Amino acid sequence: MTRLRKVVFPVAGLGTRFLPATKVVAKEMLPVIDRPLIQYAVDEAIDAGADTLVFVTNRYKHSIADYFDSAYELEETLEHAGKLELLAMVQGLLPKHVRCVYVTQEQALGLGHAVLCTKAVIGDEPFGIILPDDLIVNDGGPSALRQMAQRASDGRTGVLAVEEVPHADTGKYGIVDVEAGGDRIRHMVEKPKPEDAPSNLAVVGRYVLPARIFELLEKTTPGAGGEIQLTDAIAALLGESRVLAHRFDGHRFDCGSKAGMVRATLHFAARDPALADLVRGFNKAG
Ligand code: UTP
Numbered sequence: 001m002t003r004l005r006k007v008v009f010p011v012a013g014l015g016t017r018f019l020p021a022t023k024v025v026a027k028e029m030l031p032v033i034d035r036p037l038i039q040y041a042v043d044e045a046i047d048a049g050a051d052t053l054v055f056v057t058n059r060y061k062h063s064i065a066d067y068f069d070s071a072y073e074l075e076e077t078l079e080h081a082g083k084l085e086l087l088a089m090v091q092g093l094l095p096k097h098v099r100c101v102y103v104t105q106e107q108a109l110g111l112g113h114a115v116l117c118t119k120a121v122i123g124d125e126p127f128g129i130i131l132p133d134d135l136i137v138n139d140g141g142p143s144a145l146r147q148m149a150q151r152a153s154d155g156r157t158g159v160l161a162v163e164e165v166p167h168a169d170t171g172k173y174g175i176v177d178v179e180a181g182g183d184r185i186r187h188m189v190e191k192p193k194p195e196d197a198p199s200n201l202a203v204v205g206r207y208v209l210p211a212r213i214f215e216l217l218e219k220t221t222p223g224a225g226g227e228i229q230l231t232d233a234i235a236a237l238l239g240e241s242r243v244l245a246h247r248f249d250g251h252r253f254d255c256g257s258k259a260g261m262v263r264a265t266l267h268f269a270a271r272d273p274a275l276a277d278l279v280r281g282f283n284k285a286g
Pocket of ligand 1: 011012016017018027056105107109110111114256
């Protein structure tokens with residue numbers, strides 16, 4: 001297993017699908033019940049062994065840094081009120097050995113560009129990437145990123161989380177073509193039309209990549225949508241390193257979409273003793 005000490009969270013997108021809320025609230029701070037999306041993502045990174053969390057933010061996303069910072073007044077008030085469980089909760093968002101690093105992406109030039117902004121922080125080691133709006137749950141089992149770290153046996157192998165999607169949806173994803181009977185990726189293309197897609201195997205928001213990807217990103221010119229695409233740099237990596245498609249154990253909620261956010265909320269509500277009856281009653285009424 002490759003130890004992923006550093007995990008990148010690119011959170012500098014505009015979040016247009018959740019406007020007007022995302023005019024002032026970072027998409028990653030939208031809660032599923034009472035925990036923001038970013039908390040689920042960070043927990044997954046720590047499960048995979050991370051001790052350095054690298055957030056790619058912009059000037060509108062200070063709330064993410066505030067969220068992980070200590071909140072002196074709140075903590076003192078909770079302590080005086082004897083609300084010690086709540087105090088432990090707000091103080092325990094991150095284990096003590098974990099640190100946060102914030103990198104600014106001045107312009108939203110694309111996911112590939114956002115990752116390139118972390119080059120100096122990552123240095124020369126393999127690292128993970130989590131897109132927090134893809135929330136992946138694997139009840140009781142290892143997290144998706146941990147599964148991927150286990151497959152990245154050396155510092156050069158890349159691993160991408162993949163999932164089958166309806167053929168009609170290939171235009172929303174990076175789509176991979178894998179070798180017959182195996183997992184090695186031969187070819188990858190960003191957001192192909194269904195008639196041009198090499199398969200219906202879509203890359204979702206988890207990556208394990210070698211540091212070499214930064215040099216390839218530096219050479220990457222704007223691609224689909226005029227953005228610097230991580231997919232294009234990974235396509236270049238395929239020519240020189242093994243990159244595996246990992247069909248993860250678990251269930252993904254696309255919390256970048258409203259439907260996915262509602263599904264994730266129902267999933268967690270149905271598992272919460274205080275809310276499960278409400279979900280059952282609601283389903284019957286519907
Ligand atoms: P999305 O394509 O989901 O875009 O980005 P978005 O801005 O977050 O949301 P919509 O589509 O407008 O609603 C995929 C991931 O890449 C990050 C986003 O924050 C998200 O995690 N990203 C994208 C950046 O960090 N910088 C960019 O320039 C573009």
